[in-house]
Structures are given as structure tokens and as C-alpha cells.
Amino acid sequence: NAGVTQTPKFQVLKTGQSMTLQCAQDMNHEYMSWYRQDPGMGLRLIHYSVGAGITDQGEVPNGYNVSRSTTEDFPLRLLSAAPSQTSVYFCASSFATGSHEQYFGPGTRLTVT
């Protein structure tokens, strides 16, 4: 099992560019989510999904899109990058919504200039 994988590990974007952060898990988890981590603010939920074809917004969804066409993949799209989106992004998954543990990916460090 690779667990939760994220690509890329690092990315630098110019303001206005778009990109997709990839997240995949091979544990057949139903629940997947995206967080951003900013200094002094902990992790904030961007979007989440309780299963293939179902997504919902978290605390800070603006500027981001997600889709869940398969159980394994949950990509996060930045539509038009802004400096305020400079952050570390974590993808996480768990077996079910009430599951005790979320498994986190290694993170993607994104800088928008």
C-alpha cells in the first residue's frame, strides 16, 4: 500500500495561472478531503468528498474546485492562482465518515508569486 500520495511536492506558480494538485489513495477509502495549512492557523478544510461523485465545501472553498470521479482520486484545482493561496496543501482519506483516523498525504508546498 502506498497510502495517500500527493503530487507535486513543490510548485511555484505565477498569479493567474491554474493548476491541479493530485491526490490518490489505494486503501479503498470512501472519505477524502483537502486542507491548507498556514502558519498560526492550523489546517483548514477546503473541500471534501464522502464517496465517488459526491463533493462538498469546507471552510475555505473559494478559488478551488474538486471532483471525485473515482474512489481513488481526488484532485484539487486552482482556477486562477493568487498569492493568498501560497500554503501547504494536505490531502487526507479515511475508510468512512465516522472513521477514527484520517490518513494524510505528505503535502504539497505551493508558492504563488
Add this chain to the structure above:
Amino acid sequence: AQKITQTQPGMFVQEKEAVTLDCTYDTSDQSYGLFWYKQPSSGEMIFLIYQGSYDEQNATEGRYSLNFQKARKSANLVISASQLGDSAMYFCAMREEIVNKLVFGAGTILRVKS
């Protein structure tokens, strides 16, 4: 309103001593779960311990225990016999069944001194 409050931005503890990291939460949901995660300087998020709102006993996992006081809405993490490798950022988090989202506190940096 803050759902999860961690009032200690940073803590120091002497090696081999116990330390308590504070966490208070705010919810009107009856069914919820409380989590603690460790984030070392390498950046990964490591799950430590879980407490369900209906669990009568405090959760324990090795050197970690969760001091759950439901009436006070607190879920403090106790680390016994601190080790140098415990130096990290620690996050408290809560998942409410109704909203089905995991919400994190701002974290506490723990430094273990030799």
C-alpha cells in the same frame, strides 16, 4: 466562533517528564469525535489518539492519553515520559457527526529539553 482552541502556542518540557497540551472545543452536537495529531519538522501529519463523545473511558495509546472532560468541553493530551523525538507541533481536532467535517485548532509547539 472558534470550534477548537489550543491556548498554548508553545510548551517546553524536560525529557522523561509528563506534559499536558490543552484543547477546548465548542459544539452543540451530541455525537462527535476528538483527535490529536503530531506534526514533526518533516511536515507529515501523524495520528496519535481518538476519543468519541460517547466513550466513557479516557483514550490511551502507549505514552499518549486523552483527558476527556465532557462537561468542560476539554480534551487535553497527556504525554508521559517525554522523549526528544516528541518535539513537534501538536494539533487537536474535532469531527461533528452532523456537519461531518474535521476542524483543527491552531496547534501547540512542544520542545523537549535534554
